[in-house]
Amino acid sequence: MASKVKIEIEGDYIDSFVYSGILFLVNSDLTLKAYSWDYIFNHSLEGLGVFQKLQLQNYSKGAVSISDELSGTYSISDKSLTKFELCSKELDVWPSDINIYKNRFYVASERGVDAFDFDWGKGKVSKFTRSTRIYDEVSFKLATSSYHRLAIAAGKSGLLSVIPEKKYARREHVRQLIDVPCSDCHWHNNNLVADTVSGQFTASYRSIPNKIDFDGTDKEYWELVKTIKNTSPEIRKREVINGDNIVSSWFSGKGLFSMTESLKLYWNKIESPTEYELIETNSELSTLKYFKAQSSPFGTVMEIGDDLKLFTGDGQNQVIAEEVVNWRLFPKSSYYLSHLHVIEDDVLSVSLFDMPPISSKFGYSKSEVSSD
Incomplete structure (x- = not known):
């Protein structure tokens, strides 16, 4: 396509x-x-x-x-x-990743992770606010989740979570989830996946109910949210699939893709972490050099060496850049x-x-x- x-x-x-x-x-x-x-x-x-x-x-x-x-x-x-x-801001550092959640801008770099807001005036962004440093060491990737939660793939410092009480995160809200060098992470609903030198790690969090569905007072609801946010996730480690080392993982809707060292691609439902399906790629995966991937409804995009390829559900793939x-x-x-x-x-x-129209x-x- x-x-x-x-x-x-x-x-x-x-x-x-x-x-x-x-x-x-x-x-x-x-x-x-x-x-x-x-x-x-x-x-x-x-x-x-x-x-x-x-x-x-x-x-x-x-x-x-x-x-x-x-x-x-x-x-x-x-x-x-x-x-x-509309407005501008000097970053003064090369960003390794950027992300946005609820009008809050996050920048990962060799200096760590900075956050700042952008203000709206008359229906458009009018200015950026002053940056706040959340984390002070090299950071590679960012993943956002509900209630202002943030995950940081922080290289040798592992996978970090940032769980602020409300909107504004500070250094004291940072905690280490995984102490293995981590290069990438993705967050989908209650599930977090991380790529590390020791394979794939997943972290599963408790679901936070929607306020409209909660039978209780506002105070009781926000106390529950606070409790759930501060509850440690269930962490699973998977180094191999069928004896083959996992080197990269990413979500595709309610599923999870895993790429192995021998360039085999597997898929599993998030709720069935041990039931893998081998996905045919027609031998289009030739190298793990500069490998990066992400999925969307229209297909999965993979950076493979110097090529950016799109794989679609009809079995086709094409170099798009x-x-x-x-x-x-x-x-x-x-x-x-x-x-x-x-x-x-x-x-x-x-x-x-x-x-x-369909997956x-x-x-x-x-x-x-x-x-x-």
Whole structure:
């Protein structure tokens, strides 16, 4: 499945994130800038009719499909982009990862993890607040969850969890979950998975009930939330599958993919951690060098050596980019599930895909999207 629509945004970027109608871009000069994604998208469609623009706007939110006549590549220059800038912030460090939860921006880097908010004024982001240091050592990846919980893949310091009492996390809220060097982590609902030098670790947390379903007072509810948040998760370690070392793991809806050292891909239901299914990849996995993967409803994207490949449920796969600087999916977003961000030299490409009506071996249905 090829993307039907691609928006090319000219500029020298190292990372990107889209959230609540705002496109966040980190430039090569280590400046974070916020833009109106809707204005950028509409500007790139100049020359189209009102109805055509409306169709593409709905398509960008995964709501409808579009005709082949509207398929294509649309672009916006870096000069035009400046018109839609809302605010900026100097990061002064190369981010190893960025993430957002409830209007709170997190940056992982060689210095640790910083957090700051962005304020809304008149329906748009008006400014970034001052940064707060949460953690002070090298950090590689971030994973967010409900109630402002955060996981940090902190290299030699292992896998860390950050469980603040309310919104604002501080150093004293950081605790070590796993003391094995950790390079990556993902959080889906009540489940956390981490890649370490000793294989795969999963952490399963108690479910926090929705407030609307709770039969009690507000005080009793928030006391329960506090108790559950402070309850240690059940941690499982898995080094091998069928004698083959696990080197990478990631969620796909309610399932979990595991890549082994011999380039075999397995899938299991989260609730059935020992019942693995071998997934056929048609020998398209050739190296673990620079390996990174993430899944979406439209398929699974894997960075394999110099190639960025998309694997889809119809058994097809294709190289969608080469020698990328960075890339990102948005598996927790209701509006941006169909988006793939790929940063190459001097351009960010935002590819939009059809949303399949049913799940597949490389994708999942909308009903399986994390509720975090």
